[in-house]
Amino acid sequence: xxxxxxxxxxxxxxxxxxxxxxxxxxxxxxxxxxxxxxxxxxxxxxxxxxxxxxxxxxxxxxxxxxxxxxxxxxxxxxxxxxxxxxxxxxxxxxxxxxxxxxxxxxxxxxxxxxxxxxxxxxxxxxxxxxxxxxxxxxxxxxxxxxxxxxxxxxxxxxxxxxxxxxxxxxxxxxxxxx
Numbered sequence: 712x713x714x715x716x717x718x719x720x721x722x723x724x725x726x727x728x729x730x731x732x733x734x735x736x737x738x739x740x741x742x743x744x745x746x747x748x749x750x751x752x753x754x755x756x757x758x759x760x761x762x763x764x765x766x767x768x769x770x771x772x773x774x775x776x777x778x779x780x781x782x783x784x785x786x787x788x789x790x791x792x793x794x795x796x797x798x799x800x801x802x803x804x805x806x807x808x809x810x811x812x813x814x815x816x817x818x819x820x821x822x823x824x825x826x827x828x829x830x831x832x833x834x835x836x837x838x839x840x841x842x843x844x845x846x847x848x849x850x851x852x853x854x855x856x857x858x859x860x861x862x863x864x865x866x867x868x869x870x871x872x873x874x875x876x877x878x879x880x881x882x883x884x885x886x887x888x889x
Contacts, residue, residue, distance in 0.1 A: 720747070720750050720751070720752040722753075723752070723754070724753075724754055724755075724756055725746075725754065725820050725821065726756050726757075726758050726817060726818070727741045727755060727756070727757055727821040727823060728757070728759060728760065728819035728821070728823070728868075729757070729761070729771075729822070729824070729825075730760070730761055730784075730824040730825075730826070730855045730859060731761070731762055731784075731825050731826050731827065731855060732760025732762045732768075732779055732825070733764070733767045733770075733771070734770035734771055735760065735770060735774040735775040735779070737823045737825055738774075738775045738777075738823070739774055741755045741757060741821070741823065742755055742776070758814040758815050758819050759777050759780060760779045760813070761779070761780045761781075761782045761784065761810070762779065762780075762781065763784065764781070765781045767779075780809075780813035782809055782813065783802075783805065784858060785804075785847065785851055785854070786804050787802075788847075789847040789850050789851060789854065790847075792843035792844060792846065793847040795844070807861040807862040810859055810862035814862075818863050818866055818868070819863075820869050820870065821868055821869070821870045821871075821872065822859055822872070823874065824855055824859070824871065824873055825874045825875070826873075826875055827852070828879070830848040830849040831875065831883045833882075849883060852883070852886050853886050853889050856871070
């Protein structure tokens with residue numbers, strides 16, 4: 712009997728990176744993902760993630776299997792508004808270089824961002840939403856995107872997936888427009 716030739720898959724690596732990564736649920740989903748069209752196959756590889764919560768970053772590293780980076784992405788004004796005081800001595804704003812470093816100095820094909828959403832949530836008391844603390848969180852959404860775009864300005868990721876609360880479409884319209 713004659714054997715049929717089995718087509719060899721053309722495997723492509725798809726690199727993903729996570730802003731406001733939390734404990735890594737989004738990254739874990741990507742890591743478990745698989746895509747195939749004909750003989751073209753995609754394998755996903757996580758470059759890392761950034762979050763300001765050290766516990767979440769430890770969980771991210773453990774669950775996803777790649778290092779997360781604990782980094783505050785606020786600018787100085789947002790930091791002061793959120794915390795109610797100026798940044799401590801020695802604190803400095805993160806820039807594009809820190810974003811690239813957190814991705815192992817590699818360029819991702821996909822960036823998944825799950826920005827803080829409390830300020831835009833329909834569950835937040837409307838009297839609290841205008842407070843500087845929540846406005847700073849809202850502004851952090853845009854700052855994260857700006858830092859990410861600056862990090863790979865010469866060769867931006869092909870896809871940015873922006874996860875947030877449904878109310879961002881109305882309460883956060885100015886952020887989305889920006």
